[in-house]
Amino acid sequence: MLIGYGVWISRLVLGAVFGLSAVGKLTDLPATRKSVADFGVPIRWGPSMAIGLPVVEAVVAVAVLFPWTAAFAALLAVFLLAVFTAAIARLLARGKRPSCSCFGSVSEKPIGVRTVVRNAMLAALALVVGVGAVVHPEVPGVLATDAVGGLLALAVLSTVVVWLFGQVHALRRRVDAHAVSALGAEGLPVGAVAPEVELFDTRDVRTTLESLLVQGRQVLLVFVHPGCELCAALARELPAWRARTVDVLTIVVVGNGDAAEQDRWGREQGIGEMPALVQRGNEAALRYRVRGTPSGVLIAADGHVLAPVARGAMAVRDLILLAKKGVRQ
Numbered sequence: 001m002l003i004g005y006g007v008w009i010s011r012l013v014l015g016a017v018f019g020l021s022a023v024g025k026l027t028d029l030p031a032t033r034k035s036v037a038d039f040g041v042p043i044r045w046g047p048s049m050a051i052g053l054p055v056v057e058a059v060v061a062v063a064v065l066f067p068w069t070a071a072f073a074a075l076l077a078v079f080l081l082a083v084f085t086a087a088i089a090r091l092l093a094r095g096k097r098p099s100c101s102c103f104g105s106v107s108e109k110p111i112g113v114r115t116v117v118r119n120a121m122l123a124a125l126a127l128v129v130g131v132g133a134v135v136h137p138e139v140p141g142v143l144a145t146d147a148v149g150g151l152l153a154l155a156v157l158s159t160v161v162v163w164l165f166g167q168v169h170a171l172r173r174r175v176d177a178h179a180v181s182a183l184g185a186e187g188l189p190v191g192a193v194a195p196e197v198e199l200f201d202t203r204d205v206r207t208t209l210e211s212l213l214v215q216g217r218q219v220l221l222v223f224v225h226p227g228c229e230l231c232a233a234l235a236r237e238l239p240a241w242r243a244r245t246v247d248v249l250t251i252v253v254v255g256n257g258d259a260a261e262q263d264r265w266g267r268e269q270g271i272g273e274m275p276a277l278v279q280r281g282n283e284a285a286l287r288y289r290v291r292g293t294p295s296g297v298l299i300a301a302d303g304h305v306l307a308p309v310a311r312g313a314m315a316v317r318d319l320i321l322l323a324k325k326g327v328r329q
Contacts, residue, residue: 007132007139008148011064012155014077014129015088017122019061019159024103024166025054029032031101038098039087056080064129065152074130081123088115097227103166109257112264130314162307187289187297194299195287199252199277202259207277209299212250216301218323222316223285224259225293226265234313235269241320242274249323252277254284298323 025032033050041049057080063073088111091098097110132139140148188194199207212219222238224231235253242251253276254261264285266276279285290296296316300306310319 004136004139004143005147005250007129007136007149008141008143010125010129011070011133011139012151014074014122015061015064016155016162018057018064018077020163020166021103021203022054022057022061023124023163025050025101025138028101031099031308035099035101039091050180050198057154067133067139067141070133070322071130074126077126078123078130081119085116085119085123088119088272092116095229099181100192109261110225112226112261114261155209172190186291186311188305190305190307192305194297194303197279197284197287199254199258199275199279199284201275202263204259207275209303212252213299213301213303214250218245218249218301219286219299220249220316220319220323221254221288221297221299223254223290223293223295223297225255226261228293230313232265232269234316235266235271237313237317238274239270241317242272245324249320251320254279256280256282256285296320 029050032054033046036049036053037043056076059308060073060077060080063069064077064149091111094112097112100109100111100115102115134264194209196209201207209219222234224235238251238253242249245251251274253262253266253271253274255265255276256279259278262276262278266274284290288309290297292311294311294313294316296310297320298310299307307319307322
């Protein structure tokens with residue numbers, strides 16, 4: 001009986017994941033079409049693929065619940081995950097990291113090793129579901145009706161809650177983007193007091209601007225995004241710049257979102273001992289009126305903004321040269 005419940009729960013989990021993926025893609029077709037194009041699907045097939053893929057995922061989500069279709073649904077799930085993972089591996093091998101949008105706009109994060117691991121885990125779950133459907137075709141019929149209904153209701157409720165949480169997260173990103181667009185002129189005036197910000201590392205330890213302004217050194221906040229190729233190119237140069245300016249300048253790489261992902265991205269770019277920290281939402285970018293990446297904000301040792309916001313890798317390099325000279329613009 002316990003094995004039977006395990007088979008049923010594994011099917012519910014797989015159905016919930018594919019259901020979330022299907023709903024997320026269908027409710028944000030523009031993001032889905034962009035993701036499909038980023039993954040190399042020809043333009044003429046893009047619109048059809050953007051609709052067809054979530055429809056197939058919805059079929060998997062429903063079919064996995066019935067004993068006579070569960071094995072087929074599991075096999076289809078493994079096939080979809082294998083194709084998707086192969087596409088991810090091809091892009092990563094080429095140095096490209098487009099946004100996944102696997103669950104629509106709520107999951108617009110660059111692909112990476114974590115995406116591959118997640119897909120591998122889901123494929124393993126799908127294989128378990130397929131084997132369970134073949135070995136125990138009587139499930140869920142042999143289980144208590146109230147238990148089957150309760151677990152199904154719990155799965156549906158959990159799926160809705162996760163979807164709503166994702167929608168709130170996506171709405172917050174849109175609000176942040178709108179706030180940035182409504183800031184007026186980009187950057188704070190030269191000489192303005194630099195606003196205090198809170199940045200966090202992988203252990204959720206807080207770093208403040210006050211703690212960075214030590215030993216009379218200036219601070220350069222370099223705003224980046226893991227999916228930005230120009231950011232990656234600039235990040236790979238930063239260790240050399242740090243070695244030349246270590247006596248007068250503290251360079252901090254600032255992203256947003258997941259601290260572990262930001263730290264991993266920093267290690268992939270070889271930034272060495274420079275901290276790769278994250279802001280909550282877009283708090284730091286909003287306070288410094290930073291609108292894009294890569295961008296740099298140079299702060300004097302006395303806590304004042306030393307130069308206009310530098311947009312682009314070349315402009316950030318100019319800020320580093322300015323800090324090295326120790327001259328206020």
